[in-house]
Amino acid sequence: MEQYPDSIRRLIRNLAKLPGVGEKTAERLAIHILRRPVAEARDLAESITTVKEKVRLCTRCFGLSDGALCRYCQDSGRNERLLCVVEQPADMIAIEKSGAFNGLYHILGGALAPMEGVGPDDLRLNELLARVRNREVDEIILATGTGVEGETTAGYIARQLADTGVRLSRIASGVPVGGDLKYVDKNTLKCALDGRHAL
């Protein structure tokens, strides 16, 4: 690496911090960037800073958003009485890609994991309860992962919401047990949403 001018070395070092990018790949990417037009490199650089400046969490569902409310919470074409509760924004993206859901979301920000010190106060459970108590919602699909933590979280939420009168369901066992929602294919997710069962 010391063979390169300082500015290239700095770029290689920074690129090598990306996941799955070793020094060899970082070198190749740096040389590629060096060869592309200035406008293209500037566009890449700007999109990196912009994403950090603009992306925040939707104030309603806590999904990724460029503004106060995300595109789904702003979309009047969606069924806002139906809520899908997921652990992470990536899970929401996976469900959206399946095209099988037309309601709104609530992103918890994780799952209950007592062994790792993640308790109810670390998730956006109060915010979920508030949405239910404000009578914003008729039905909730619990789409947390199907591993121990996801099931525990779903069970906990079901107990918390038991006396609220909201209809509760859990995604079907189409999702492989122990699996991570964001790696599941579209059709399995579709099955899981269609085959949800009442709790």
Add this chain to the structure above:
Amino acid sequence: MEQYPDSIRRLIRNLAKLPGVGEKTAERLAIHILRRPVAEARDLAESITTVKEKVRLCTRCFGLSDGALCRYCQDSGRNERLLCVVEQPADMIAIEKSGAFNGLYHILGGALAPMEGVGPDDLRLNELLARVRNREVDEIILATGTGVEGETTAGYIARQLADTGVRLSRIASGVPVGGDLKYVDKNTLKCALDGRHAL
């Protein structure tokens, strides 16, 4: 992709332009960048723009440089009477990594390829002749590729420099025939440099 906010989509699109990065990988990299501290993302973005602003070609050897002269042309510890002629900056980097050469470089910017319309005027041959005629050089190692184009280029340069009195040599056949210098391992490059033969 349309599931993401605009700023993330833009970043994914730009990352997917990098070589070897498909949309899935671009998504993963974008989410990674989103999760890292602002300072780290800004550093990456800045290093991309800086590399485009600062890196130019050394006015003497045409290698990559942050200033008018590259680190090698500025280094008084190197044998400046010995010149290694290569096709591309990446070839120079590969030779430097071998640690087997302590002279200076001349980067042609390519190899003769009549079929693709690359003739002598498209390479930095006049600049090489000027360095020889200005009596800057005693010996030249021709380290163009060992494929047809590299051999043709080496032969052409040898004929051009025949009456200048400069000592000429060609890297040894340690480099696999038809190979590309920047992919050759250090030891093979070392052999090739040590075993060079007079022309």
